[in-house]
Amino acid sequence: MKEKILVIEDEKRIARFLQLEFEHEGYKVVIEYNGDIGLKRAFEEKFDLIILDIMLPGLNGFEILSEIRKKSDVPVIILTAKDEVKDKVTGLDIGADDYLTKPFSIEELMARVRNALRKHNKVNTKKLSYAGITMDLSTYKVTRDGKEVELTKKEFDLLKYLIINAGIVLSREKILENVWDYNYFGETNIVDVYIRYLRSKIDDPFDKKLIQTIRGVGYSLREGNNED
Template identity: 45%
Template sequence: MRILVVEDDVRIADVIRRTLGENGYAVNVALTAPAGVEAFEIDTYDLVLLDLMLPGLPGGGMEVCRRIREMNSDTPVLMLTALDSMRSKVQGLDAGADDYLVKPFHLVELLARVRALLRRSPRAQPPTLVAQGVTLIPSTQTALRAGRSIDLTPKEFAVLEYLMRNAGTIISASELIDHAWDTNYEGFSNVVQTYIRYLRQKLSLPGEADVIQTRRGAGYLIAADE
């Protein structure tokens, strides 16, 4: 899942980015209202975390939210602000926000609201994913194969989740990077190959074929169940 964080406080933006990243989300950060609009125009996001008081555009976060709604009415928007007045909340919701979180907030509450908005999104997938004997429950970060619990890191889970959400479709390495890592990723080029190897080791069962298939020169595939 890819999340856009539009927040002008660098410290807060970094804390949110690291917290979401540690929980398996791919996160991009924009520090101004124009940068937030541009980022949304360029990439596809599953959720936007949007500060209300942003520099660069009259109306700040309200204007960013309105422009996001003009471009895409489905993407959930969680508005973050230090303003706790009823008027500010109503204005934010009227501008198109789906939820409202007042600063300072606990990170566990932020994560809970993120999960709730992603579940309610019109683009949300079924709460449980099943393919090739693997069961994945994104809301609890649970992975099972043949009744056996699989211990996955957040990044391993993100890679496996994207493959299972697209079961039956060949997914290229670059597409996996787009959805499991943020746009500023500058790590080694074979990172996807490395994580696929980790997943195969953890998902393998004696005498059975690998759950994740390689299509040489094209990408990776988890076959859909019939």
């Protein structure tokens, strides 16, 4: 069954365009033009993703997002004409999964929708897997090629983040923000230390190396040659 998307957008031309494009891709689409009604609809039905404008009659997009995040982790992509950095920061800090400004490319929006859905589905599953690595999130059991691998809690969290973002180059700062937290005041080399710990357990005993160093940037979990 294809995912169900809620579009909260007061410009009817844009809303209709999005509906046609999403339905062409096989998604189910519900449209609301008012912020208050849109929020009510978001709580009344189960949606897999929400496309949210900021400037709306009734509640604005930031208010809607804030209320949604009190009860749900449904992926939300803000789609708006407000392109100032402070608006993007506000949206992302409140809990938006992505932020795209108008005018926009429908191909780019579709790619961001697929990415948000993919990440959400990975996070909410009880098991993650990639290239022979399997993680059971309920038992903290990790195996690679059928062999059990013992990890500490922080190593487990780091591997989980790498798998969720497999194929994406992640900076040390980005890893710190997501595996440690925003309040961590140590040096970013703690990431390098834990990458070494993780490699010694998940990579070194195996022929195929998966944790790749991207020189001058950070790390990526992917199959291919290591640039280090």
